[in-house]
Amino acid sequence: MTKRTLGISLYPDHSDLNEDKKYLVLANRYGFTRIFMSMLEVSEGKEKVAKKFSELIKFAKDLGFSTTLDIAPNIFNQLGISYDDLDFFSELGADAIRLDQGFDGQKEALISYNPQHLNIELNMSNDVAYLNNILSYAANKPFIYGCHNFYPQRGTGLPLDFFISSSTRFKKHGIETAAFITSQTGTIGPWDINDGLPTLEMHRDLPVEIQAKHLFSTGLIDCVIIGNAYASEAELRKLGELDRYQLVFKVDLADDITQVEREILLDNQHVRRGDITDLVIRSTEVRKKYKDSNNSVSLGTHDFKRGDIVIGNNNFGKYKNELQVVLEDHTDPRKNKVASIAPEELFLLDYLGPWAKFRFRR
Incomplete structure (x- = not known):
């Protein structure tokens, strides 16, 4: 059984490195241990990208954080790298890569055996037999994780019944799962629309601690991640004080x-x-x-x-x-x-x- 954890999100292409570091120190103080870091909108060259991301990831790792990089196929083209060689992400210090878009199942299974031992996070926000397909190709199951999407546009988040159904597909296989809540103060996300960044639409205007209580109480989510940056210290404190295992x-x-x-x-x-x-x-x-x-x-x-x-x-x-x-x-x-x-x-x-x-x- 996986212990429940808390995470934050960072957007190095839209934020200041020193502000990101301050946020990491604050989140660490309140018991956060995971980072979701977006690489969906990288626009600089490979060397600049590597320098910026590796400095931030190393700083985070020294505080005890594990980092997941959110990547899309176009990133591989822009950086001139291949899914068959994940050295670039390993050298940055990342612990996992999240595949924002899927392949044919066989490809994901093969990637899960990467010699760099990076965890592969799959998109959970699809109520289809995506995971079963990947596992049927003898995927390296301990390295397969699940993570929902977030939804910047008001009215586009997942409905609860769909969320439960799609999450259950992962949980019944014992796959570690994650989903997003939204800070009510955060203004930074991956895109120019940012009406909050929750997974569930019903969470969009709720206080962060109630969103997190709900996700944990479903019994389907192991890691709750704040989707937008930066959450306030008061929000981080409330989440840090939260009992992750029973409703209070x-x-x-x-x-x-x-x-x-x-x-x-x-x-x-x-x-x-x-x-x-x-x-x-x-x-x-x-x-x-x-x-x-x-x-x-x-x-x-x-x-x-x-x-x-x-x-x-x-x-x-x-x-x-x-x-x-x-x-x-x-x-x-x-x-x-x-x-x-x-x-x-x-x-x-x-x-x-x-x-x-x-x-x-x-």
């Missing part, structure tokens, strides 16, 4: 929440019961831990809506101090409303299946 919901506390309720809510690992129900998500272990703790009926509302978090009060018998997340609106005076999930995160409730682990933070 941001909540607004009820005004009358008690100390015991606050502790149950914020200081415990929550687990959804395996025998799930449509009405609520039940976290039942906490009721055993707090079975002797008093919990009076609150004076607040007992009419609950989706995303409200409730805890059983003294009138709930053996279910006193059980925590529940409301999925369907209902009324029950035996439960106290203690918090509600931030509205922009409500859609993430769909990813809490049986036995799912989750937590809350203010």
Whole structure:
């Protein structure tokens, strides 16, 4: 099972080398370890390109980053190099090349045996049997990776069902996967249109941490990469603090929440019961831990809506101090409303299946 990672993107043909280096130092501070570096729009000669990219990649490698170069067939023509000899990219210090366009399957399989041991990243944003075709030619599977596209033009990102279907094709083969989120401050991308650079259209206007939570919670993406540059330090920090392995919901506390309720809510690992129900998500272990703790009926509302978090009060018998997340609106005076999930995160409730682990933070 692949550990989950965070990445940033750099566009050396549209940015300043020193600014790129500052960004790398900042991203390194917050736990980022991968770089997506675009070579789709190289316009200078081979020597100039080599000098610029190798200096940046070496600087990144010294910080612990691995670098993927995004390349297209025209780059090979412009630089006078061949897919049969990847020395140029290896000498730059790259760890992987991403094939922006595909071949016939046999070609990709052959490239995966390159003597430079570069990983080959395939475009995941096609819901066709592309990967199966390549693997059928006895590809060097440990060197095959998957990475989605990003979409600079508003309205052109992938819909969720298509994303899930195309990602599943890679994940079921155990291929390491990546997808893009968009910074809300970044202005640099590969092209002159930059309405953000997400993979999923539904992410375009969301805060970065919610985009990343969503991608990780699908269980289909191993590396989340910020598509545009430069993300703000606040965005990098939020992503660095993110729990990559379970959903941590941001909540607004009820005004009358008690100390015991606050502790149950914020200081415990929550687990959804395996025998799930449509009405609520039940976290039942906490009721055993707090079975002797008093919990009076609150004076607040007992009419609950989706995303409200409730805890059983003294009138709930053996279910006193059980925590529940409301999925369907209902009324029950035996439960106290203690918090509600931030509205922009409500859609993430769909990813809490049986036995799912989750937590809350203010």
